[in-house]
Amino acid sequence: xxxxxxxxxxxxxxxxxxxxxxxxxxxxxxxxxxxxxxxxxxxxxxxxxxxxxxxxxxxxxxxxxxxxxxxxxxxxxxxxxxxxxxxxxxxxxxxxxxxxxxxxxxxxxxxxxxxxxxxxxxxxxxxxxxxxxxxxxxxxxxxxxxxxxxxxxxxxxxxxxxxxxxxxxxxxxxxxxxxxxxx
Numbered sequence: 001x002x003x004x005x006x007x008x009x010x011x012x013x014x015x016x017x018x019x020x021x022x023x024x025x026x027x028x029x030x031x032x033x034x035x036x037x038x039x040x041x042x043x044x045x046x047x048x049x050x051x052x053x054x055x056x057x058x059x060x061x062x063x064x065x066x067x068x069x070x071x072x073x074x075x076x077x078x079x080x081x082x083x084x085x086x087x088x089x090x091x092x093x094x095x096x097x098x099x100x101x102x103x104x105x106x107x108x109x110x111x112x113x114x115x116x117x118x119x120x121x122x123x124x125x126x127x128x129x130x131x132x133x134x135x136x137x138x139x140x141x142x143x144x145x146x147x148x149x150x151x152x153x154x155x156x157x158x159x160x161x162x163x164x165x166x167x168x169x170x171x172x173x174x175x176x177x178x179x180x181x182x183x
Contacts, residue, residue, distance in 0.1 A: 109139075109143065112139075113136060113139060116135055116136070116139070117136065
């Protein structure tokens with residue numbers, strides 16, 4: 001019985017030792033699991049931080065893109081306004097040149113009339129109309145006819161432009177119809 005008891009005690013010690021070694025292995029695995037869980041938590045935190053930074057960068061990029069589009073629109077509007085302003089400047093320049101030319105013609109005409117009036121300032125007495133007034137009447141008639149001729153030329157040019165535009169429109173329509181018929 002002592003021998004059986006010794007064998008049982010020996011088996012109990014061996015089981016105790018096996019149990020302790022298994023506990024040590026379990027404890028080591030538990031420590032490794034906690035370490036692994038800690039690393040996973042750290043990686044999750046790092047991933048979440050990276051995602052947050054990425055979202056912030058995407059928002060900043062979107063704001064930057066919207067700002068760039070807005071600036072591009074403003075630039076296009078400014079360029080168009082500049083082209084329009086240049087066109088207006090050119091129109092004003094041409095109008096000023098035209099006014100200067102008309103003014104010069106008017107001054108020349110008035111000087112001419114004045115020189116005619118001075119040249120014909122002969123005492124006419126009470127004979128009726130003087131040759132100067134007849135001459136001035138003729139000059140005014142010539143001026144009136146010249147202005148009328150200019151107006152008629154302008155009207156003719158305008159009609160010619162309208163006609164050319166109409167012809168171009170008809171040619172475009174005809175070409176479109178021919179392409180449609182060919183297709």
